[in-house]
Amino acid sequence: MSRGAGHKHARKAQAAQSLAQALVVGMHGRHVVIETDAGERHIAHARGKKSECVVGDRVHWQPAGDEAVVEALAPRRNLLRRQDEWRTKSFAANLDQLLIMLAGEPMFSESQLTRSLIAAEDAGIRAVLLLNKVDVPAAELARERLAPYRAMGLTVLETTLTADPTAAHAQLAPLLAGHTTLILGPSGTGKSTLINLMVPEAAAQTGEISQALNSGRHTTTTSTWYWLAAAGDDAPRGALIDSPGFQEFGLMHIAPTQLAELMPDLRTHLGGCKFYNCTHRHEPGCGVRAALEAGQIHPNRHRLYEALWDELEAGQRAG
Ligand SMILES: Nc1nc2c(ncn2[C@@H]2O[C@H](COP(=O)(O)OP(=O)(O)OP(=O)(O)O)[C@@H](O)[C@H]2O)c(=O)[nH]1
Numbered sequence: 001m002s003r004g005a006g007h008k009h010a011r012k013a014q015a016a017q018s019l020a021q022a023l024v025v026g027m028h029g030r031h032v033v034i035e036t037d038a039g040e041r042h043i044a045h046a047r048g049k050k051s052e053c054v055v056g057d058r059v060h061w062q063p064a065g066d067e068a069v070v071e072a073l074a075p076r077r078n079l080l081r082r083q084d085e086w087r088t089k090s091f092a093a094n095l096d097q098l099l100i101m102l103a104g105e106p107m108f109s110e111s112q113l114t115r116s117l118i119a120a121e122d123a124g125i126r127a128v129l130l131l132n133k134v135d136v137p138a139a140e141l142a143r144e145r146l147a148p149y150r151a152m153g154l155t156v157l158e159t160t161l162t163a164d165p166t167a168a169h170a171q172l173a174p175l176l177a178g179h180t181t182l183i184l185g186p187s188g189t190g191k192s193t194l195i196n197l198m199v200p201e202a203a204a205q206t207g208e209i210s211q212a213l214n215s216g217r218h219t220t221t222t223s224t225w226y227w228l229a230a231a232g233d234d235a236p237r238g239a240l241i242d243s244p245g246f247q248e249f250g251l252m253h254i255a256p257t258q259l260a261e262l263m264p265d266l267r268t269h270l271g272g273c274k275f276y277n278c279t280h281r282h283e284p285g286c287g288v289r290a291a292l293e294a295g296q297i298h299p300n301r302h303r304l305y306e307a308l309w310d311e312l313e314a315g316q317r318a319g
């Protein structure tokens with residue numbers, strides 16, 4: 001880049017910083033829906049690479065005819081993403097927490113759960129687990145499978161959103177109040193049920209997004225932002241973000257050597273290995289394997305660790 005171009009670039013960036021800010025509340029193809037601080041929603045084009053902004057981002061924008069243009073992205077606190085061999089997909093940015101919804105029916109996949117927890121650790125975002133549908137018989141097995149996750153210090157809440165919505169609301173409201181929470185979970189666990197329970201005007205809010213996009217139908221192909229009712233006059237308003245795509249939760253952005261650090265039950269036993277570059281798989285004198293043999297690490301978790309290691313290593317070689 002020539003010096004002149006560098007100056008021009010810096011000037012443009014500076015000019016963008018002086019523009020009004022807005023929040024990204026929805027996305028659809030090449031368009032984003034932004035909400036101004038006054039609560040007005042506009043459909044906007046992003047200048048430059050459209051993949052740059054995601055729901056939860058704060059952006060600098062200006063009007064452009066009937067539409068709006070996103071000129072720049074404000075710095076992010078965090079970004080939750082997944083990456084497979086072909087592409088990176090971002091769920092959302094600037095999150096306070098993830099609420100990972102699980103059920104016994106359909107039975108959750110422990111691999112998907114572990115992957116989402118690793119991605120959250122890597123992004124520095126706290127995760128809370130919610131076992132829903134505890135009224136179905138398969139909940140008992142689901143609860144058992146979650147024991148290692150409770151043991152590693154995660155909060156595991158239990159609800160029956162349909163059988164006892166009042167109790168579920170009372171349990172979840174304090175957890176969600178004032179925070180931005182991304183709801184993750186496999187299909188059929190009750191994510192829509194939860195959003196409709198916690199956000200009575202949820203349909204109206206997605207309606208506004210559809211209207212802004214002029215699409216006239218639901219836009220749940222990507223994440224959507226829902227405001228929660230404010231807890232009080234001065235209380236910060238919380239929000240829920242729903243997201244498709246719990247399946248195929250690729251972790252290609254993470255190196256195999258980072259994995260143990262990102263799994264709290266393994267992490268506890270690091271530092272006691274004979275070899276400084278121990279992979280905690282075959283080496284003699286491994287503190288992690290000793291903990292596994294002593295029953296302090298659940299065999300499923302170590303199996304998932306090994307499978308992920310192989311997957312990420314193969315991905316690194318291919319990349
Ligand atoms: N038995 C039982 N059924 C429930 C409970 N919560 C939700 N359901 C039912 O489970 C089904 C799936 O719920 P949804 O809220 O649509 O699930 P979802 O996670 O949004 O699913 P997708 O839209 O496919 O991602 C619906 O028929 C709900 O009525 C519960 O606590 N117990």
Ligand SMILES: [Zn+2]
Nearest residue numbers: 273278280286
């Ligand atoms: Zn080791």
